Amino acid sequence: MSLSTSPFSLSDHLELDRHRYTDDDVLVIHLPEQNELRFSLDGSDRARLLVIAADAAPPVCPDPLEDWVRADAGDLELSARVASLRTRLQRRVERPCIDEWDLLTFRDDWIALSPTEAAAARVLLANFGELTLYEQLPDTDESGDRSTRAARIKRLRARLLPIGLSITTVRGRGLVLQAG
Numbered sequence: 744m745s746l747s748t749s750p751f752s753l754s755d756h757l758e759l760d761r762h763r764y765t766d767d768d769v770l771v772i773h774l775p776e777q778n779e780l781r782f783s784l785d786g787s788d789r790a791r792l793l794v795i796a797a798d799a800a801p802p803v804c805p806d807p808l809e810d811w812v813r814a815d816a817g818d819l820e821l822s823a824r825v826a827s828l829r830t831r832l833q834r835r836v837e838r839p840c841i842d843e844w845d846l847l848t849f850r851d852d853w854i855a856l857s858p859t860e861a862a863a864a865r866v867l868l869a870n871f872g873e874l875t876l877y878e879q880l881p882d883t884d885e886s887g888d889r890s891t892r893a894a895r896i897k898r899l900r901a902r903l904l905p906i907g908l909s910i911t912t913v914r915g916r917g918l919v920l921q922a923g
Contacts, residue, residue, distance in 0.1 A: 769790045769791070769792050769825050769828050769832075770784070770789050770790065770791045771791075771794060772784075772791055772792070772793050772794065773793075773794045774796075774799070775799075781809075785806060785809075787808075788835065790808045790809075790828040790832040791806075791810075791828075792809075792812060793809065793811040794811070794812060794813075794814055795813055795814065796813070797813050797814055807831050808828065808831055808832060808835065810827060810828055811824075812824050837922060838871055839871065839920075841856070841861055841864055841868060845857070845861035847861070847868075847903075849906050849907055849908055849922075850907060852905070852906035853906070854902055854903070854906055856899075856902070859895060860898070860902065862881045863880055863895060864899060866879050866880055867910065867918060867920035870919075871920055872919070872920070874913055874917050874918075875918050875919070875920070876916060876917040877892075877916070877917045878917075879917070880896075880918070896918065907922055907923065908920060908922060908923075
């Protein structure tokens with residue numbers, strides 16, 4: 744039985760490989776034996792399920808792609824933890840990107856951007872999901888007119904909506920590019 748199938752039986756897996764992947768997305772790490780492996784993956788894009796002894800103190804998991812479960816946990820708890828990690832991993836991986844031809848891709852969709860739109864989008868993508876201050880955005884278009892920024896953002900906002908991206912204004916501060 745694999746951790747990637749339901750129902751789960753953690754006890755079946757404790758005697759197997761000391762770490763293994765579940766469908767290549769969630770790495771199972773046994774503590775304290777694999778503490779070094781755990782810390783080497785900290786901050787990576789690998790989801791990790793830490794398995795601890797029934798009487799061990801619970802670990803602190805500051806990384807959203809890390810969770811823990813006791814070795815004697817039931818099948819329901821194990822499946823819930825793995826499902827939660829998979830959801831967090833999927834949300835983290837779904838980031839838009841712009842290539843060298845100014846094609847913005849997100850999930851299975853793409854749009855071609857003008858060089859001006861791409862310049863603004865690149866700055867917003869660098870801060871995806873977080874505030875991008877107005878001062879960080881390109882000030883001017885080809886004509887050098889700063890007053891066109893609002894119109895350029897309005898156009899970009901309309902272009903991004905069909906592929907599942909939105910730009911939210913944080914009044915007086917800047918913009919947030921996010922999914923949805």
